[in-house]
Amino acid sequence: MINIRKSFSTKLSVALLILAAPIFVISLGVLFSQSRKMIRNEAIGHASSVLNATMQQLNRHFLTIETATNANLWQVEQVFTPDSLLYFANRIVSLNPHIDGCSISAEPDMFPKYGRYFSAYSVRKADSVTTVIEEPYDYFNKVWYKTPHQLRDACWVAYYDEVDSLELTLDGMLASYCKPLYNADSAFVGVISTDLSLLRLSHEMSAMKPYPHSYFMLIGENGRYYVHPDSTLLFKQTIFTGADTRKQTDQIVLGHEMTSGKRGNMMVNMDGADCIVCYQPVPGTKWSLAIVCPDSDVMEGYHRLIYIVVSLLVLGLLVIILLSHRAMSHTIRPLHELLDKTQSITAGNMDVTIPRTTRIDVIGRLQNSFAQMLESLNYHMKSVRFVSDQTRQRNEELLQATRMAQEADRQKTTFIQNVTHQIRTPLNIIMGFAQVLSDAGSGNLSDDDLKNVTDTMNHNATQLNRMVQMLFDSSDSGLNEEMNCDKTDTLLCVQEAHQAADVVRQRYPGVSISIQSQLADDFSVLTNRTYFMHALLELMYNAAKYSDGKHVELQVSADEAMVSFAVQDQGNGIPEAEVEHLFKFFTKVDDLSEGLGLGLPLAKRHAQNLGGDVVLDTTYHGGCRFILTIPNTN
Numbered sequence: 203m204i205n206i207r208k209s210f211s212t213k214l215s216v217a218l219l220i221l222a223a224p225i226f227v228i229s230l231g232v233l234f235s236q237s238r239k240m241i242r243n244e245a246i247g248h249a250s251s252v253l254n255a256t257m258q259q260l261n262r263h264f265l266t267i268e269t270a271t272n273a274n275l276w277q278v279e280q281v282f283t284p285d286s287l288l289y290f291a292n293r294i295v296s297l298n299p300h301i302d303g304c305s306i307s308a309e310p311d312m313f314p315k316y317g318r319y320f321s322a323y324s325v326r327k328a329d330s331v332t333t334v335i336e337e338p339y340d341y342f343n344k345v346w347y348k349t350p351h352q353l354r355d356a357c358w359v360a361y362y363d364e365v366d367s368l369e370l371t372l373d374g375m376l377a378s379y380c381k382p383l384y385n386a387d388s389a390f391v392g393v394i395s396t397d398l399s400l401l402r403l404s405h406e407m408s409a410m411k412p413y414p415h416s417y418f419m420l421i422g423e424n425g426r427y428y429v430h431p432d433s434t435l436l437f438k439q440t441i442f443t444g445a446d447t448r449k450q451t452d453q454i455v456l457g458h459e460m461t462s463g464k465r466g467n468m469m470v471n472m473d474g475a476d477c478i479v480c481y482q483p484v485p486g487t488k489w490s491l492a493i494v495c496p497d498s499d500v501m502e503g504y505h506r507l508i509y510i511v512v513s514l515l516v517l518g519l520l521v522i523i524l525l526s527h528r529a530m531s532h533t534i535r536p537l538h539e540l541l542d543k544t545q546s547i548t549a550g551n552m553d554v555t556i557p558r559t560t561r562i563d564v565i566g567r568l569q570n571s572f573a574q575m576l577e578s579l580n581y582h583m584k585s586v587r588f589v590s591d592q593t594r595q596r597n598e599e600l601l602q603a604t605r606m607a608q609e610a611d612r613q614k615t616t617f618i619q620n621v622t623h624q625i626r627t628p629l630n631i632i633m634g635f636a637q638v639l640s641d642a643g644s645g646n647l648s649d650d651d652l653k654n655v656t657d658t659m660n661h662n663a664t665q666l667n668r669m670v671q672m673l674f675d676s677s678d679s680g681l682n683e684e685m686n687c688d689k690t691d692t693l694l695c696v697q698e699a700h701q702a703a704d705v706v707r708q709r710y711p712g713v714s715i716s717i718q719s720q721l722a723d724d725f726s727v728l729t730n731r732t733y734f735m736h737a738l739l740e741l742m743y744n745a746a747k748y749s750d751g752k753h754v755e756l757q758v759s760a761d762e763a764m765v766s767f768a769v770q771d772q773g774n775g776i777p778e779a780e781v782e783h784l785f786k787f788f789t790k791v792d793d794l795s796e797g798l799g800l801g802l803p804l805a806k807r808h809a810q811n812l813g814g815d816v817v818l819d820t821t822y823h824g825g826c827r828f829i830l831t832i833p834n835t836n
Contacts, residue, residue, distance in 0.1 A: 423488035460490035770827035
């Protein structure tokens with residue numbers, strides 16, 4: 203057994219026998235047992251498909267006629283005069299190429315000027331449309347007039363236009379969509395009838411027949427022929443006429459199926475020949491359409507089966523040769539695949555893979571050897587790629603660090619410029635007023651002027667001291683000092699709120715500040731007063747500086763965990779895009795505004811180091827509301 207598995211030639215022989223043996227048995231058996239049934243089923247499917255396509259075309263014709271008639275119906279009823287009837291009859295035919303004629307007929311003596319009868323009639327002849335007042339004849343008993351009159355509703359009728367005495371008529375058989383007409387008082391006044399030539403429809407259907415001798419037939423509710431290749435049967439005979447109840451029972455069954463409005467297919471003996479008949483009802487009517495396909499046409503190909511059998515014998519020999527070649531190709535296919543992949547590797551493509559095989563012959567062992575060699579090569583290549591990727595990653599990190607250093611240098615320059623500008627302004631003011639005092643002397647200034655000068659110098663000195671204190675607090679030394687601060691100061695919350703408001707009023711004399719408190723005057727907590735006041739004053743400075751100056755409010759409240767100081771104003775508020783940058787150091791909403799961009803970040807840090815926080819209340823839309831919280835130590 204092992205020798206057979208290793209033998210290349212033996213495996214080829216076994217493969218040839220396995221592939222060639224069942225060819226003739228399977229092909230001949232399937233051919234004779236299934237071919238007749240398959241051909242007939244295919245013929246039924248083909249005939250049904252053609253019937254469906256023809257029915258769709260017929261439905262489009264009927265729908266076009268119904269739509270055109272209904273679209274003009276209300277206008278005909280609204281303006282029921284001889285001229286308008288002539289106009290609308292011509293309009294319906296002219297605008298719809300699938301309509302062959304249209305008549306609008308009035309009740310007796312409706313228009314005395316024209317006598318007892320009046321019927322406007324338009325007919326299509328070639329590419330022209332002719333409209334006339336029909337010559338007087340008793341159309342009240344015609345099926346296209348009498349049926350809708352009796353039903354009081356729209357209907358389809360078929361009839362043979364045999365009024366040879368009239369000057370203008372359509373030749374042959376007609377299908378007509380008839381609808382009653384009523385005046386404003388709901389009284390019956392006439393019938394509008396739109397015609398489709400069954401002769402033209404029959405020609406259109408004949409062009410779609412699937413087999414040379416197949417044909418369509420259209421019958422009415424009583425089985426009468428409306429469309430049939432034998433014109434002598436039209437409107438004169440039914441599908442039951444002359445049918446022998448013993449020999450032509452299938453034709454009688456077909457007639458009952460069609461007149462009952464059913465759909466399906468069956469084998470029927472028509473005029474002595476077996477035929478496949480597919481039928482289905484015509485929507486909107488009591489008619490039924492069928493396609494008749496002679497069995498001789500359907501099975502014509504089957505009768506040539508003998509030639510196919512001979513061809514299969516020849517083909518069988520060719521198949522054996524082909525399978526032999528294919529078996530050999532399949533056996534040595536791994537060698538070709540190995541050759542292609544090794545050539546690809548030689549060309550520099552290292553992404554190819556050589557799968558391992560369970561074969562133990564020489565080809566299998568060769569394939570496994572190549573697979574192992576490729577795995578080793580890929581391992582070493584991956585090591586090289588890993589080192590290369592690490593180098594590239596470090597280069598990218600170095601580039602990122604360089605960019606960060608450049609950005610830090612830029613921020614440092616911007617910060618120095620900003621600090622220089624912010625400190626220079628109050629220094630210049632102090633130096634300027636000091637020079638004024640030096641030049642003029644205190645005796646040359648009034649008390650009010652002297653007070654204004656000293657107040658201004660004191661205000662700018664305080665501002666300068668605040669900025670210096672902010673710079674220190676933002677440094678590492680300030681952070682360390684703050685982290686190690688004592689939180690043992692007894693803070694009277696309401697009293698501290700009033701003191702903070704007084705400080706702000708001194709700096710901004712025109713600002714109105716109101717204080718709302720839910721706490722008792724002696725309510726106190728333990729914290730660090732210095733950093734608490736720094737945080738609270740920064741929030742109140744911002745509210746006084748950026749509000750309208752009249753509606754600054756400080757609300758003091760507490761719960762079990764925290765004491766809250768809410769500072770709100772009615773200023774312009776903070777743009778939504780800038781909210782996420784509010785608490786970043788050295789960041790300002792407006793680069794030209796006063797300050798170093800340290801107030802809010804330091805206030806938040808002070809509060810957090812005290813165990814609380816500073817947050818922006820985003821639910822407040824009247825301006826800005828910042829909430830400072832510190833732990834409630836009670």
